[in-house]
Amino acid sequence: LEKAKKRLEVSLINRKQKSSGIADSLVADEALTGDYNFSQKYIKGLESARKEDVQAAALKYLKRDYLTTVVVRQENGQALPVKDTKIEKGDIKKIVLENGLTVLLKEDQSFPLVNVRLMLRGGLLQEDSQLNGISSLMSDVWIKGTKSKTAKQISELTESRGISLGNFSGANSFGLAISGLSSDAKLIIDILEDIIKNPKFDANEIEKVKSDMRAAIKERADSVFQTGSYNLKQKLFANHPYGFDTNGTFESIEKITRNDVINFYKENVVPSNMVLTIFGDISSEEIILELKNKLGKLKKSSAVIKQYSDNPLASVMIEKINMDKEQGLIMAGFKGTTIDSEDRYAVDVLASILGSSFSGRLFKSVRENEGNAYNLGGFSIPGIDTGYIYFYVLTSPEGMEPSKEILLNELVKIASEEVSEKELNDTKSFLKGTFREGLETNSALSFVSGLDELYGMGFDNYKEYSKRIDNVTAQDILFLAKKYLNKDAMILLTVEPKGVEASEIK
Numbered sequence: 001l002e003k004a005k006k007r008l009e010v011s012l013i014n015r016k017q018k019s020s021g022i023a024d025s026l027v028a029d030e031a032l033t034g035d036y037n038f039s040q041k042y043i044k045g046l047e048s049a050r051k052e053d054v055q056a057a058a059l060k061y062l063k064r065d066y067l068t069t070v071v072v073r074q075e076n077g078q079a080l081p082v083k084d085t086k087i088e089k090g091d092i093k094k095i096v097l098e099n100g101l102t103v104l105l106k107e108d109q110s111f112p113l114v115n116v117r118l119m120l121r122g123g124l125l126q127e128d129s130q131l132n133g134i135s136s137l138m139s140d141v142w143i144k145g146t147k148s149k150t151a152k153q154i155s156e157l158t159e160s161r162g163i164s165l166g167n168f169s170g171a172n173s174f175g176l177a178i179s180g181l182s183s184d185a186k187l188i189i190d191i192l193e194d195i196i197k198n199p200k201f202d203a204n205e206i207e208k209v210k211s212d213m214r215a216a217i218k219e220r221a222d223s224v225f226q227t228g229s230y231n232l233k234q235k236l237f238a239n240h241p242y243g244f245d246t247n248g249t250f251e252s253i254e255k256i257t258r259n260d261v262i263n264f265y266k267e268n269v270v271p272s273n274m275v276l277t278i279f280g281d282i283s284s285e286e287i288i289l290e291l292k293n294k295l296g297k298l299k300k301s302s303a304v305i306k307q308y309s310d311n312p313l314a315s316v317m318i319e320k321i322n323m324d325k326e327q328g329l330i331m332a333g334f335k336g337t338t339i340d341s342e343d344r345y346a347v348d349v350l351a352s353i354l355g356s357s358f359s360g361r362l363f364k365s366v367r368e369n370e371g372n373a374y375n376l377g378g379f380s381i382p383g384i385d386t387g388y389i390y391f392y393v394l395t396s397p398e399g400m401e402p403s404k405e406i407l408l409n410e411l412v413k414i415a416s417e418e419v420s421e422k423e424l425n426d427t428k429s430f431l432k433g434t435f436r437e438g439l440e441t442n443s444a445l446s447f448v449s450g451l452d453e454l455y456g457m458g459f460d461n462y463k464e465y466s467k468r469i470d471n472v473t474a475q476d477i478l479f480l481a482k483k484y485l486n487k488d489a490m491i492l493l494t495v496e497p498k499g500v501e502a503s504e505i506k
Helices: 002-015 019-033 038-048 051-061 134-142 151-160 182-197 203-222 224-236 250-255 258-268 284-294 344-355 361-369 397-414 421-437 442-454 461-470 474-484
Strands: 092-096 102-107 113-121 164-169 173-181 274-280 317-322 328-335 373-381 388-395 491-496
Touching (some): 102 442, 134 258, 151 164, 151 182, 173 182, 173 442, 182 284, 203 224, 203 250, 203 258, 224 317, 224 388, 224 491, 328 397, 344 373, 344 388, 344 461, 361 373, 361 388, 361 397, 421 461
Antiparallel strands (some): 092 102, 113 274, 164 173, 328 388, 373 388
C-alpha cells in the first residue's frame, strides 16, 4: 500500500514539472471535478487511504460483469502480447574530485525531487563488430544485481520508495539514471555507489538481457523503418562503428561472454571517464560531502577512448531491400557534421526546413502531390567523429515512385535557391521553442548539460543554442545544402513492399 501511494505521489509531482503538465492538470481537474485544485487534494487523500478502502474499491469496480477484453492476434490466430521554464533557475556548479570524477550540481527547490545521471564515454564508439552490442548489454546488466543485492531486491527497494532506476547506451556514451523524492537523496546516492563499485554481472541476468536483445533484433528486422534505418547507417558508415546497432547482431551477442562484460566495465567505468549530474531539491554542500566519501575514493585511472576516421561518400549508392509488407520506404542519406562543427546549427535549420514532419517542405510537397504517404521527415544527427543527415517517406506501393521523385526534387531545390525570410524565421522559432521546451525539467537539462560536458563542449553549451540558431542566414542554408546534400554523394535506399517489382524503382 505504501509503495503504491509513493509511486502515485511521485507520478503526480513529475507531471507538474512542465508548464504543459501544469496546464493539463488544471484543465482536467476543472473539467472533470469542477475544482482546478483537485490534484492537490488528491495527494492529501492518498495519505488517508487504508487497506480496507482499497479492498472496498476493488470489490466495487473490478467485477467480471464490467470487464472488457481486447485481444490482438496474428493471422494464424496466435495472440500477441499487449505491450514555468526552469532552465534559468539556479546555476549549474562544476566540481572535479581528486580522482578525476566530474560532478555537475544544480539546486532547484521548485519540486521535492532529485535527478541523478551518470554518463560515460562509450557506446558504439567503444565496440567492434565481433562484440557489437556489448555497451548496451553491460549497461542493462549493470543495474540487475550487485554483490550485496539481487536484481529483485534492488527492484523492491526502488519501487517501495517511488525511485526510478534506469540505464542508457547510445552511439557515443552509456550510463545510469536514478530519480526520486529529495527526501530519499541519500538512499539514491547509496544505490548509485553500490552499482558503480559492486556490480555482480550475474550470468543468468546476462542471458535474460541477451534474450531481450534478440527480441529487439527480430523486431528491427520486422519493421520497415528500422530495417531501412539500419541498412542506411551500415552503408553510410561502412568502416565506422556508427554503422552498428546498439542491440548488436545475433552473431555478435552470442559471442559476448561474462568476462567480456566485466572487461568492458573495468576499461570504461573509471572516474576520469565519468560525468555525474545531480539536479533538484538538494544542498550542494551536503551532496559533495557524500560524494567525496562514497565515490571520491574510486581508484584514479583513465579510459582509452577509441578514435576513428571516416571517409566521405564518393558517389551515389543505390540500396534496394524487399520486404513482405504493405508499405514501402524511401530514404536519402548523407554524411553530416560533428557535434563541435561550426556547421552543426545551420545544418539543423536546413534539415528542419526540409524534413519537419508537419511543416517542412517535404510534407507540403507530398501532401499536395501524393496522398499515399503514411509518415515522413528528416533529421541531422551529429556525432563525435562524423554525423549523418537523412530524409524519408513511408508510403504505399503505388506511392513509391512519386514520393521518390518528390524527395529528390526537394533536395535539388533547396541547393539551388535561397529560402525565404519567413520560412527561415518560422523554422528558427520552431527549433528554439522545441529546444527550450525539451529542457523544462531538471532531468532533461541534466542529460543535455552532462553529455555536453562529457564530450568536451562544456556543461553550459546549451545556453548558446538560440543565439547560434538566430545567426543562421539564408546564404548559409544555400551554401550548406550544396556542401552536404550532394546528390552525387548520397545513399538512396528503398524498402520495396508487396506489389512493387524491383525494376519499378529507378
